[in-house]
Amino acid sequence: MNAHHDHTGPHGASPSGDALPTGTTGFTDEPQITLRGPAELADALPYTLGFHPTDSVVLLALHGERGRFGGRLRLGIPRSPREWAPVAEQLAECLVEGCERRGSRPDGIVVFLCQDPGEGESGRRVMERLRPFAQKLRTACGALDVPVYEALCLSGGRFWSYCCPDSDCCPPDGTALAPPGTSVMAAAAAYAGIHVRGSLRDMEARLRPRTARATVIGQERALDAASAALVHRILDTRARKDVRDDTIRLARMLVDRLAEHPPLADQDTSDTRDDALITHEEAAELIVGLQDRRTRDRAAEWMEGPEADHALRLWRALARRCVGAYGEHAAAPLTLAGWVAWSTADEPSARVALGLALEADPEYVFARLLHQACNEQLDPETLRECLRGEREARAQAGTRHAPGTRATARAAGARGVRRRLRARVGRSRGTAQGAPSTGPGSARPAEASGPGVGAHTGRRTGRQEPCGTRDGGPGGDPSGAGGADGSEEGSAR
Structure with a gap:
């Protein structure tokens, strides 16, 4: 028998020959799940991430003699083969160093390359085209004395092993993936109430700008008008507060409007209906208003309970309206969408x-630090406390007129937390966030997170703290204006 038959876990993962036990992300009682060979390993991938990765390289860390799953990391596959060597080296370093920071150096790594065939291309052709990238990843991991136990290519509903030379075990035309919902991992996930959110491509499509010509023309015209009316007022210290208040009132109105129309079962239909509930002018005014960081921070306070669900629909709808020349404006609503998703325990969507x-x-610093905090498995409750403190400070300032009330409330509520958040994220180094970018649509910021499938340590400690920002987080220094003392200075991005 070949190595895949000799070991019931990944090739080489279990020197003792025992089955590979793993726990599954989100399982509260840490059940043991046995994955037998590359087929079940390939089937388990979406459950470790929460979605089906598309156009992605995924690295999973394995720990101990029995191959317990640990940290995981995902990155878009670079388009240019010239990028593969440096990206491979950085991904290997990021995963290994991230696991070490969490207290356990990995004993091995499993690599997945996931890419659908292009027009006129077969899955086998994709596998062969990506083979040099797989080899560079294996070499990069080996250079850090962490072997790659298995490297799989998933394409066109089939998988291939780059590590197994036995054509009887791993035929040249690949092996069909198990039908959805039929594996041991799927059964365990269903028992635990865990669902896969669809493909990465589908998840991104809900957040990308609409492309219908009529929509683009109408929305861009409205954005031009809103920018002409609001940007100079956002930059004017005397008018800024009025713009902030107007923007939040409009956002509140739209959140309430969406709440009156519960989401539909079909996501595409539901998103289209949400878009129809918001006019071009309303979307444009809110998008431009959210370029001011303090306005955005106030909007981030809709982060809990049913209110968070309605706010998330609004932020997604606004991201879809950042069309044409206003693509960069999407950073604000997308960051709010990511924050709300993370705050409500939907880390994959975040x-x-x-x-x-x-x-x-x-x-966009707020997005960078939230991304890092999410990847570092920090606890969003600390940032929620910070935002609650901001809200309480405003409430006290509005109801009490004694001198110094606002400053005292601000210091007692949020500012001390901000400093701890900035300090905490400043100590978190080495995530794959800084992996080389190869341009739009290719290697996006990496997702590195620990412990994933098979982790037997707690995912939240309650002591870790995510981030404040320099220009982008609640109460941090604005870009080009304001200061760390919580002044009302702000910035337009």
Whole structure:
């Protein structure tokens, strides 16, 4: 028998020859799931991420003699083969160093290359085209003394192993993936109430600008008008507060409007209906208003309970309206969508939204730090406390007129938390966020997270703290204006 038959876990993952036990992300009682060979390993991939990765390289860390799953990392496959060597080296370093920071260096790694065939291309051709990238990943991991136990290519509903030379075990034309919902992993996920959110491409499509010509023309015209009316007022210290208040009132009205129309079962139909509930002018005014960071921070307070669900629909709808020359404006609503998803425990959706925010504006600091905090498995409750503190400070300032009330409330509520958040994220280094970018639609910011499938340690400690920002987080220094002392200075992006 070949190695895939000799070991019931990934090739070489279990020197003892035992079955590979893993726990599954989100399972509260940490059940043990045995994955037998590359077929079940390939089937388990969507459950480790929460979606079907498309055009992605995924690295999973394995720990211990029995191959317990640990940290995981995903990145868009670089378009240019010239990028493959440096990207492979950085991904390997990021995963290994990230696992070490969490207390356990991986004993092995499993690599997945996921890409659908292009027009006129077969899955086998995709596998052969990506073979040099797989080899560079294996070499990069080996250079860090962490072997790659298995490297799989998933394409066109089939998978191939780059590690198994036995054509009886891994035929040249690949092996069909198991039908959805028929594997041991699918059964365990269904028992635990975990669902896969569809493909990465589908998730991104809900957040990308609409392309219908009539929609683009009408929305861009409305954005031009809103920019002409609002940008100079946002930059005017005397008019800025009125713009902020007007923007939040409009956002509140739209959140309430969406709440009156529950989401539909079909996501595409539901998103189209949400778009129809918001006029071009309303969307444009809100998109431009959210370019002011303090306005955006106030909008981020809709982060809990049913209100968060309605707000998330609004932020998605606004991201879809950032058309034409206003693509960079999508960073604000996308970051809000990512924040709300993370705050409501939907980490896969959060990473997708934050990755697109950084694609729209790589320098959008709030998105960068939230992305890092999410990838580092930090606890969003600390940032929720920060935002609650902001809300309480405003409430106290509005109801009490004693001198110093606002400053005292601000210091007691949010500012001290902000400093801890900035310090915490400043200590978090080495995520794959800084992986080389190869241009739009290719290598987006990586997603690195620990412990994933098979992790037997708690995912949340309650002590870790996500980020404040320099220009992008609640209460951080604005870009080009304001200061760390919580002044009312702001910025338009």
